[in-house]
Amino acid sequence: MPAQLIAGNSAVIIGAMYAGCDCFFGYPITPASEILHEASKYFPMVGRKFVQAESEEAAINMVYGAASTGHRVLTASSGPGMSLKQEGITYIAGAELPCVIVDINRAGPGLGNIGPEQSDYNQVVKGGGNGCYNNLVLAPNSVQEMCDLTMKAFDLAFKYRNPVVILADGVLGHMVEALKFPDEAYTPSIDTTWAVCGNHETRPNLVTSIELDFSKMEKHNFKLQDKYQKIRENEVQFETYMIGDAEIVLVSFGISSRIAKSVVDAARKEGLKVGLFRPITLFPFPSKELKALADTGCKFISIEMNNGMMREDIRLATGCANVDLVCRYGGRLIELEDIMKKIKEVA
Amino acid sequence: MAAKERIIGGHRGIHDQFPRKGGAAITATHYCPGCGHGILHKLIGEATADLDIQDRCVIMNPVGCSVFAYYYLDCGHVQVAHGRAPAVATGISRAEDDAIAISYQGDGDLASIGLNETIQAANRGEKLAVFFINNSVYGMTGGQMAPTTLIGEVTATTPRGRDPRDTGYPIHMCELLDTLKAPVYIERVSLSDIDHIRKARKAVRNALQIQKEKKGYTFVEFLSPCPTILRLDANGVEKFLNEQMEKEFPLKQFRDKSNEADPIVRRPSDFTKASLDRIFGIASDSAPGASPDLTFKAKNVKIAGFGGQGVLSMGLALAQAAFSTGRYVSWYPDYGPEQRGGTSNCTVVISGEPIGSPVTSEPNILVAFNRPSLEKFAPEIRGGGIILYDTMAGDYQAPDGVRIVPIPALKIAQGKGAQQAINTAMFGALSELGDLGISRESFEKALAQSFAKKPKLVPLNLEIFKLGSEAARKEVGAKLKVAVVAR
Structure with missing residues (x-):
């Protein structure tokens, strides 16, 4: 497996193309723009389709259109753009279309700045648009995972006919690390049982999210909730580091989990029994696994670059009322020293 | 009815x-x-x-x-x-x-x-x-x-x-x-x-x-x-x-305009691995990847200067040189309020094991292209660290236990009629410090690779690289001599 030094945003496009992604639609926004640049460069080289859309709304609706044809489709954005895309995402979820959306989270609220933050957690993990729906959400923490999880995202999107969001941040998008290229390239096929492709076979098909009949609309909601339950049961992914004997468990995702891992090493050197639990899927959230950990009597500290959005999920999962939080905002990364300080407070 | x-x-x-x-x-x-x-x-x-x-x-x-x-x-x-x-x-x-x-x-x-x-x-x-x-x-x-x-x-x-x-x-x-x-x-x-x-x-x-x-x-x-x-x-x-x-x-x-309009026909998508490998150049440009070496002590290098001085590309070349040596590396361009038109900096971490945080507040080595960068980051360098800076920045009192090496990088580059190659001269100087466990050959190869799209510029840059490394050798030699005399 050959490796190259690659930036995280480029790795997304590499993963997508080896996963058989056929169309990219996007709108410029820092710090996600390199994904758009790379798509504009590489997609047309192999006849894949690229359009720079006139707006974030147009981009996600182009995704909706191309996804309706059963092709593998990608878009990418950042916080303010994700807010604009929510309308399209709820339509995609409602119509049960597969697609992958990459969010290179920047600091907010409002225009904020272009530094990293993890504050899109709620708008991505909890829905964000109208109605009861869930995105599948994957949180990479390395350039390798920016590629690998993008590939996995397409599989999940088609397995469940559901939007999958890659929730990353400005650091992961811009940092350069070694990337081992995918071993295989996937050639997609169209599922003509539901897609609308403009051909004889799919002429009877309909992609829609409107249903005037209350009972039928409720039934559709039941169906969606069943699907999300199945996802919760089958797709949880997480990683642990030194939690075997841990008395304090840091819970962290994305770039913050890299810093948290360094903290575990530093704390262990000082004889502190600290471990790391890193959710890779944010929806489904690894609730059962965290509950099992809580039952061993350990304490939790949530490490995230927002006001404790994931901490709420940890509290719900574990039933622990006082889950501590170390956080930063505004583009500032969490500092190793601040986590150590909190560990010593809690210990 | x-x-x-x-x-x-x-x-x-x-x-x-x-x-x-x-x-x-x-x-x-x-x-x-x-x-x-x-x-x-x-x-x-x-x-x-x-x-x-x-x-x-x-x-x-x-x-x-x-x-x-x-x-x-x-x-x-x-x-x-x-x-x-x-x-x-x-x-x-x-x-x-x-x-x-x-x-x-x-x-x-x-x-x-x-x-x-x-x-x-x-x-x-x-x-x-x-x-x-x-x-x-x-x-x-x-x-x-x-x-x-x-x-x-x-x-x-x-x-x-x-x-x-x-x-x-x-x-x-x-x-x-x-x-x-x-x-x-x-x-x-x-x-x-x-x-x-x-x-x-x-x-x-x-x-x-x-x-x-x-x-x-x-x-x-x-x-x-x-x-x-x-x-x-x-x-x-x-x-x-x-x-x-x-x-x-x-x-x-x-x-x-239907009579004069031509049909719009888009070509079909190509999903073959061979085509993807070709466009990403992975056959011609591959490395085995990193392997663990716990004897190697991780190095954090901060490179800082004005935008346009090639700070980021020097960081990438350094990462490439270390990567080709089998090290784990990360490169990260720091955000700052002065992102456009002001100063620019990046952090390169070189390690013998998978890297935790790609951003460090305590670099081992600082490469400063100008005075503001020197003043901003020099206090962060730990004891035993090295500061490499352009002589144009003037005299600077290093923190205790930190080796400070002024390099006439801009002068060297200007001497060769290529002011923008100040980063190449600095890269040469960095190669001479020898603390990174990267061979000169790997440095030179990474430098040449960074000019892959402009191969004509490779010989000139290799020359400037050499002058940079000679300057560093001279400077370090002089300091050692002074140290010996003082003793």
């Missing part, structure tokens, strides 16, 4: 019955008596059947009364968000080259909430037939003012009549789109009476023929009756269309 209902004059392109609608009247539409939608559905259905394109057609069902066009027209359907039909159609058309995308939209949808999508899809010249139903009001939501409401017209939100001082004037979509270069066909017709409907029928066929031939963007506007919202009877609404709407929106073929 449902049993007695029938569709007059046949129903080519339209389903025999409407089970998607449900209810008792399985062959009746949901539209109000006298509504223009029913007429236009029939014109479109017949045209798709007669042109033999039903299989290829995908209709965007917009928000509005025609959201249920899929009850009736016998082809593929996608229901779309308010105003987004041209964007959704773009996605469909790009993904499926043979599909015929039809965007069926009302005035609020097309000319108000979706105006941007409308103009942009037209301007891109998408392969798309837009059928625009202009009845001067919002129908489904209860008769509010539309962008095409006439001056003085009473609606749910203009109870005293539309006053241009508050609400502006009716938007003329055909005229607006006629300012663009890409559209192939633009025409405004009316559905007011039999004579007008005949002309409308022709316009529908012209547009769909152009789509069949993949020739690009077509736009047909239909002045259309909405007797329910306008509270008019059949004669009244016909008169309203012919006498008032037509006056504001003159019927006209604005353009027909």
